[in-house]
Amino acid sequence: MSSITLTSENFETTIAENSIVLVDFWASWCGPCRQFSPVFEESSEKNPDIVFGKIDTDAEQDLARAAQISSIPTLMAFRDGVAVFRQSGALPSSALEDLVTQIRNLDMDEVRKQIAESEK
Numbered sequence: 001m002s003s004i005t006l007t008s009e010n011f012e013t014t015i016a017e018n019s020i021v022l023v024d025f026w027a028s029w030c031g032p033c034r035q036f037s038p039v040f041e042e043s044s045e046k047n048p049d050i051v052f053g054k055i056d057t058d059a060e061q062d063l064a065r066a067a068q069i070s071s072i073p074t075l076m077a078f079r080d081g082v083a084v085f086r087q088s089g090a091l092p093s094s095a096l097e098d099l100v101t102q103i104r105n106l107d108m109d110e111v112r113k114q115i116a117e118s119e120k
Helices: 011-017 031-046 061-066 093-104 108-118
Strands: 020-026 051-056 074-079 082-088
Touching (some): 020 031, 020 093, 031 093, 074 093, 082 093, 082 108
Parallel strands (some): 020 051
Antiparallel strands (some): 020 074
């Protein structure tokens, strides 16, 4: 499955309705974004059970602002509706595949417990 375009209209439902969502915040004028794009697409083909979404920060400025994106590319990962990863900068293919494995293996009960404790 290739990546999908995420917008303010479909972002929240995409996160809520899918177990794992990787989001690439990018812009067409950004060199590192253009370098990362084929890596992201390749991973989307290798992992058809995961939603790979792309957000054009120029077209979706409100969404980028809400996500507090200050540099691009920025990769975010959501698991069961919870943001579990965020990093700016392009990842090499091996690092992205390692990240996918780590996200798949997360103990979400433990993650929710840690979130609840940090909010106290």
